[in-house]
Amino acid sequence: MAKHWADFQYEIYLNGMAGAVPRLPTDLTRLEELAELRLGAGPVGYVAGSAGDGSTARANRAALDRHRIVPRLLRDVRERNLAVEVLGRTLPAPLALAPVGVLSIVHPDAESAAARAAAAQGVPYILSSASSTPMEEIAEVMGDAERWFQLYWAKDREVTRSFLARARATGFSVLVVTLDTPMLGWRPRDLERAYLPFLHGVGTANYFSDPAFRAGLAKPVHEDPDAAVLRFLGMFGDPGKTWPDLAFLREHWDGPIVLKGVLHPDDARLAADAGMDGVVVSNHGGRQVAGCVGAADALPGVAEAVGDRLTVLFDSGVRTGDDIFKALALGARAVLVGRPYVYGLALDGRSGVEHVVRSLLAEFDLTLALSGHRTPATVERGCLAPAPV
Numbered sequence: 001m002a003k004h005w006a007d008f009q010y011e012i013y014l015n016g017m018a019g020a021v022p023r024l025p026t027d028l029t030r031l032e033e034l035a036e037l038r039l040g041a042g043p044v045g046y047v048a049g050s051a052g053d054g055s056t057a058r059a060n061r062a063a064l065d066r067h068r069i070v071p072r073l074l075r076d077v078r079e080r081n082l083a084v085e086v087l088g089r090t091l092p093a094p095l096a097l098a099p100v101g102v103l104s105i106v107h108p109d110a111e112s113a114a115a116r117a118a119a120a121q122g123v124p125y126i127l128s129s130a131s132s133t134p135m136e137e138i139a140e141v142m143g144d145a146e147r148w149f150q151l152y153w154a155k156d157r158e159v160t161r162s163f164l165a166r167a168r169a170t171g172f173s174v175l176v177v178t179l180d181t182p183m184l185g186w187r188p189r190d191l192e193r194a195y196l197p198f199l200h201g202v203g204t205a206n207y208f209s210d211p212a213f214r215a216g217l218a219k220p221v222h223e224d225p226d227a228a229v230l231r232f233l234g235m236f237g238d239p240g241k242t243w244p245d246l247a248f249l250r251e252h253w254d255g256p257i258v259l260k261g262v263l264h265p266d267d268a269r270l271a272a273d274a275g276m277d278g279v280v281v282s283n284h285g286g287r288q289v290a291g292c293v294g295a296a297d298a299l300p301g302v303a304e305a306v307g308d309r310l311t312v313l314f315d316s317g318v319r320t321g322d323d324i325f326k327a328l329a330l331g332a333r334a335v336l337v338g339r340p341y342v343y344g345l346a347l348d349g350r351s352g353v354e355h356v357v358r359s360l361l362a363e364f365d366l367t368l369a370l371s372g373h374r375t376p377a378t379v380e381r382g383c384l385a386p387a388p389v
Contacts, residue, residue: 250274
């Protein structure tokens with residue numbers, strides 16, 4: 001019998017019989033406000049901030065809000081199964097934790113806590129290249145749990161090659177290549193505080209532990225950390241990369257490759273033509289291009305263009321279980337969630353991340369059932385109606 005994620009609500013109610021209430025809100029949209037109170041201005045600005053005046057982050061929410069779910073009645077939804085097939089593996093639900101770097105700025109347990117939480121709930125954890133914790137340590141804490149590696153594609157081919165070899169050797173099964181960040185976007189909340197963690201060697205753990213990276217240093221990292229930071233900054237992004245360069249990644253990675261940041265159907269077609277396995281429809285949570293199209297507005301066009309050739313995933317703006325339902329109806333196979341679990345981490349460590357995952361999936365399970373569906377497979381565009389103008 002499949003797990004009923006919705007049972008989390010009964011667990012909460014039963015705990016209430018003994019006077020215990022959840023440590024964090026079950027309305028996950030409240031987490032950002034609480035994190036603002038808990039964290040320093042620099043860290044919370046880095047996590048919550050967006051490009052420009054925040055117009056793209058707002059567009060992401062508006063794009064999801066433009067759709068309304070149309071429930072169907074008198075369907076047998078007693079037994080439900082949220083499992084989905086994604087990139088050749090079975091996931092217990094259509095959810096993964098998105099790659100978010102420098103998590104040590106919000107909690108000392110950083111990526112290890114998030115990875116442990118993901119493993120405990122059975123959802124994939126996507127480790128950022130820019131993590132505060134080396135990939136080998138994350139692999140150790142996750143055991144056999146599903147883990148994917150997100151690549152910021154460096155200028156230095158040897159460092160990229162080394163990253164791929166390390167990730168493969170430590171059990172990361174899917175490569176997620178972020179293409180929308182060849183350089184940092186204009187982020188006023190960070191700029192106004194001159195706050196960039198990388199300048200202090202935070203978020204550089206995978207680089208500073210990498211043999212190919214260290215080979216390019218005149219002195220060991222601990223002897224000249226400023227030189228190591230400068231080398232990192234000089235190679236982190238590469239605005240000169242083009243579609244033919246993807247052949248290098250395919251040559252050095254024998255598992256699925258997913259391109260993150262795709263918004264245009266033609267780019268999705270180019271990804272398929274290049275032999276990629278999937279795309280993530282994403283605008284980096286609004287952090288790169290101000291005035292950009294909302295990710296959920298771009299999703300149907302991408303899904304229509306390549307849904308029969310590639311696995312289409314989605315992120316940017318997911319905050320609730322009904323957002324997951326809407327993303328699936330618009331053509332995604334699964335979604336990635338980012339900021340909410342980071343706020344959960346900031347507020348309550350590993351337990352906070354698990355709370356976010358369980359709350360999201362409980363709400364999604366209930367939304368699915370109450371809309372007349374037993375599995376994500378039957379959720380399609382006809383399940384939605386446009387919101388009244």
